Amino acid sequence: MLLFIRVLGWLLILTLYWAMDWLNFLQAIKSALVGSLFILALSTWTLRDGRESRVGRSLNLLVVFLFLVINGFHSFLRDVFGVAQNDIIVVEAIFNTNPGESSEFILQNFWSLGKHLLIVILAAGLYWFLLAWRPVLFRRSSRAVHSNESGRGRIITIPAVLFTGLLILVHLNPTLRKENPLLYFPIRYAKWERYVKNTRALQDNITAAVGTDSSLATMSYSGEGPRTVVFLIGESVTRLNLSMYGYSRKTTPELESIGPHLLQFTDVITTLGSTVGDIRLMIGPATRERPELYSVKPDILTMASKAGYKTFWITNHSTDIAGSLAIIADHADVTVNVNRGGSRGEGSHDEVVLPEFSKMLDDPAPLKFVILHLLQAHPAFYFRYPESFSRFNDEDDAVARTLRADGRSLRARKMRNYYDNAILYSDHILKATIDLCAARVDQPIAWLYVPDHGEDVGHYSNFVGHNNRVPSMFEIPFLFWKSDRFSLDLPEKENLLARAYQTDLIDHTLLGLMEIEGDYYDPSHNVLSPDFEPSPRTTAGKPYP
Ligand SMILES: [Zn+2]
Structure with missing residues (x-):
């Protein structure tokens, strides 16, 4: 039940972004898949007989928050510039910038950045409500069921292993891998480095070709x-x-x-x-x-x-x-x-x-x-x-x-x-x-x-x-x-x-x-x-x- 509510919450947030045309359909589907698997895999390890420790809940909120931040970044780019996050222009702009340019960029886009940041915080709030308040609402029934048990609850092992396995599987796909917020910048930085290297090689090529x-x-x-x-x-x-x-x-x-x-x-x-x-x-x-x-x-x-x-x-x-x-x-x-x-x-x-x-x-x-x-x-x-x-x-x-x-x-x-x-x-x-x-x-x-x-x-x-x-x-x-x-x-x-x-x-x-x-x-x-x-x-x- 809890798992269902959490995944539904994530899907609801993405649907709202998509409805606002801040995410394209394909991007929404990819985020939905990878985000849901993350939530399912993590929750199945941290939930014990329907209850969850504070650490488990915090970890869950942290992961969803990271997804929301990246999601907000995509939406900001699409909303304001009409560009996709993998555009070389974006990658180039991020890794080729200097403090002066960054502050100008923030100033220039102050309201749009603020708007998308606020939405990220609101969405995180909504998710926190699902995490923290739903268990409270269910507490009475949980207590009734578990009051006779002593010690720690059991991990629901089979789904935990299953979802973790699936999560690892989607990471084998290079397109889906990029949706993992922890890998977002490292993958793009590697791409930027390749791009600079290619440019240098190109320069040498052209100079040599013209000479001969x-x-x-x-x-x-x-x-x-x-x-x-x-x-x-x-x-x-x-x-x-x-x-x-x-x-x-x-x-x-x-x-x-x-x-x-x-x-x-x-x-x-x-x-x-x-x-x-x-x-x-x-x-x-x-x-x-x-x-x-x-x-x-x-x-x-x-x-x-x-x-x-x-x-x-x-x-x-x-x-x-x-x-x-x-x-x-x-x-x-x-x-x-x-x-x-x-x-x-x-x-x-x-x-x-x-x-x-x-x-x-x-x-x-x-x-x-x-x-x-x-x-x-x-x-x-x-x-x-x-x-x-x-x-x-x-x-x-x-x-x-x-x-x-x-x-x-x-x-x-x-x-x-x-x-x-x-x-x-x-x-x-x-x-x-x-x-x-x-x-x-x-x-x-x-x-x-x-x-x-x-x-x-x-x-x-x-x-x-x-x-x-x-x-x-x-x-x-x-x-x-x-x-x-x-x-x-x-x-x-x-x-x-x-x-x-x-x-x-x-x-x-x-x-x-x-x-x-x-x-x-x-x-x-x-x-x-x-x-x-x-x-x-x-x-x-x-x-x-
Ligand atoms: Zn053009």
Whole structure:
């Protein structure tokens, strides 16, 4: 009976977390299984004929409390950032931090942290009630039954051995093992160490490969005179939410004001649905069939340098600070990180890149290649725009009505509004970068924008976040603009804009724009070339469409 109440209490707590959408279903099931087995195994050893010593009860409460703390940590991450606890971003953030950053993080998330901590304490209180008060309620009957017995009660041996055995068994499974709160941080620390080691090995690989790569020697500039190529890498933008692509909310008014000079491709997809994974495929010879090439072949910055370009990487994105993207960003002649974090409950809005970008456009080098890496609509969406862009928060328009009619949760609908605010702000920033280019009337400049991947913002269910089972994760905008002085022979517009393209081949389009030729350039993969030929496409390993 007592065992039953305890397990039921644990399941009830998890069900409440799941109902609040703070835990995903799979996570709740795993915690339910491992937590229940812990409670059963421990209780069968400490309970003697329905009674339990103070030590036994305390031990039981301690174990459940540890589970609740880890559970609260998962929920906090999911609630506030929409990330899973095993995300490398989280692991990296935990083990790569310093006291200043930690205190900023706590300040920035004070209320959410407090809320989840309070819930953990309340849940522990509920469990303590089940532990401590239930026996009191049953005390009279227990005493009646056991009053004739003397000495210590017996352990219920068979269930104790059985549950302990089962508990050991689930620990053989690496996924379930991670749910044990005592192993939580050690397992993740080991993962972090492996990650740092791999990064170092990767760095050595790339340096060695570039030194001996005979194909790199063939890459050279075949054009005449100066030119500047700007490549903007966005974040988590699905074309489904851009009014220029047919979304009923006016989310891209500024880009639409440019008119036909802005080329808008209608059938471009990304490959994996993850920031680092997709960008690695974009900025070098690595492809969906051969993703490993990113670690042994020169990236596009290295090729551009070889051909005589001065290269720049301006980032407002946290992924560029450590790991493989940081290594590639460091290959630019000038690398600038403008993300300074923030301690006032706000993110680093993308406008911080504009002054640096303007400065780079004025650099006297005749051949320039600039990569701008933006945060755009990265979760948490509401940190991505200034207050003046929160236009859709209380909107009761066709989008809001459709979401309601489809039964979307309040959270999913709110997230959609925040997401659309972030898109509206991104529209403003993208237009600002084009304005800066257009103001340099003497310079031949090409401007190309593509996000790393899309996003799922209640498009198919209540789910909000990265979801590589749905099309909105891969169907992305692809925009091209050039100044009048930038010479380029483009095919006829109607055929051009409907071309089926995938961003793992975008390095060929960039090389084409830079007029760099050699072994790593194949015009049939350049979406702007008259020689373009479509290739079969896959998303997350499955054929598309
Ligand atoms: Zn991303």
